[in-house]
Amino acid sequence: MSATVAEAAPVAAAQPFRLTSWQAWGLILIAPYLLIFTFFVIYPIGYGLWLARSPASYVHLAEDPIFARAVVNTLIFLIVGINVKMAIALLLSGFFTNERKWIRWLSVLFILPWAVPSIPTILSVRFMLNPEWGVVNQLIFRFTGDDGPNWLNDPSLALTLAIGVHIWKSLPFWTLILLAGRLAISADLYEAASVDGATKWQKFLHVTWPSMRTLYVTCTILSMIWTLGDFNSVYLLTGGGPADLTHVLATLGIRYLRLDQVDHSMAAVVCAMPFVLPLVY
Numbered sequence: 001m002s003a004t005v006a007e008a009a010p011v012a013a014a015q016p017f018r019l020t021s022w023q024a025w026g027l028i029l030i031a032p033y034l035l036i037f038t039f040f041v042i043y044p045i046g047y048g049l050w051l052a053r054s055p056a057s058y059v060h061l062a063e064d065p066i067f068a069r070a071v072v073n074t075l076i077f078l079i080v081g082i083n084v085k086m087a088i089a090l091l092l093s094g095f096f097t098n099e100r101k102w103i104r105w106l107s108v109l110f111i112l113p114w115a116v117p118s119i120p121t122i123l124s125v126r127f128m129l130n131p132e133w134g135v136v137n138q139l140i141f142r143f144t145g146d147d148g149p150n151w152l153n154d155p156s157l158a159l160t161l162a163i164g165v166h167i168w169k170s171l172p173f174w175t176l177i178l179l180a181g182r183l184a185i186s187a188d189l190y191e192a193a194s195v196d197g198a199t200k201w202q203k204f205l206h207v208t209w210p211s212m213r214t215l216y217v218t219c220t221i222l223s224m225i226w227t228l229g230d231f232n233s234v235y236l237l238t239g240g241g242p243a244d245l246t247h248v249l250a251t252l253g254i255r256y257l258r259l260d261q262v263d264h265s266m267a268a269v270v271c272a273m274p275f276v277l278p279l280v281y
Contacts, residue, residue, distance in 0.1 A: 052266035061267055066255070070247040070268075074228070074275070077163055077248050082223050085167045086174060090216065093178035094204075114172035122236040125165055126152070155245035158238045162246060166233035170226075174219055181215040182208065225279050228272055249275075 019027070061067045096107050113121060128135045129151040137148030152158045189207045198206070231250035234240065240247040240255055247255060249272040256265035 048266045048269060051263050052270045054263055054267075057263045057267035058271075060264055061271065066244045066247060067252065067268065067271075069245055070249055070252045071271075073159060073246060074248040074250075074272075076159065077166070077234075078224060078227055078275075081163045081166050082220060082227055084163075085171055086216065086220050086223065088167070089171055089174040089178050089219075090212075092171070092175045093182050094208075096175065096179050097182055111172040111176070113169050118169065118232040119236065121169065122165055122232060125161075126237050129161070152238050153242050155242060158242065159234075159246045162234045162237050165237055166227065166230060169233065170223070170230075174223060177219055178212065178216065181212045185211045221279050225276060228275055 092110075096103060096110075129137075131137055131148065131150040131153075134148075134151075136151070140146065140148035149157075151161060185208065189211075190203055193203045193207055229250055231248070231254065234246060234248050235251045235254060238246045240251050244255060249268060252268045253265040256262070256268060
């Protein structure tokens with residue numbers, strides 16, 4: 001009997017591996033995704049890192065004063081934009097929990113800036129801020145008789161407006177996420193707090209915030225990752241101007257592309273990775 005088993009073992013080991021029909025169909029159906037992911041994600045990222053391999057590119061970045069200004073602008077954009085946006089989203093999520101009919105209609109209008117594509121919405125804001133024929137300066141002249149300022153000609157004001165556009169554009173999305181978190185909290189907790197005589201602030205402090213704290217932190221981290229890659233708010237509104245003083249790291253690469261410095265453009269993108277990778281982790 002042992003001899004029969006010993007003779008059958010090599011025969012079983014020699015049999016070729018064959019895919020079942022389900023496994024074969026699984027590979028066939030996943031192949032298009034793998035090809036698209038390889039050609040449109042892995043290859044561009046790998047090619048960009050290869051273009052940014054030269055140490056001379058980073059030396060040039062360190063010597064460029066625009067790069068240092070872009071890093072500072074990026075930090076300001078992140079610290080101010082994200083904290084203000086998430087704080088307002090947290091407040092508005094409480095406002096939209098009211099079940100009044102007019103609030104429901106208002107929520108439909110509120111979500112439009114996020115639902116509409118970035119190009120028409122941000123360019124419309126840029127046209128409104130035009131110093132000569134923009135509607136904002138026309139209203140200022142009609143009510144005060146004075147000419148309005150050149151909104152996008154001052155670097156600090158232009159960067160502030162870009163942050164404001166970013167908040168206005170992405171605020172509805174994070175408000176909806178936090179609103180869903182609020183609605184998931186059991187109403188029994190608020191009823192028990194009311195029985196104990198808790199005020200609205202005490203309900204928020206001891207019921208709402210402990211239940212939403214993890215969601216809020218997660219949304220903040222995701223918002224930081226996406227904000228680092230958001231070049232629409234700055235590029236479509238200011239174009240990096242005036243005098244390239246409102247660039248952030250996401251738009252600085254486009255500036256070098258326009259100067260036909262592809263390696264410097266990729267190096268500027270790589271410099272943003274120390275900001276992104278810890279957040280991803």
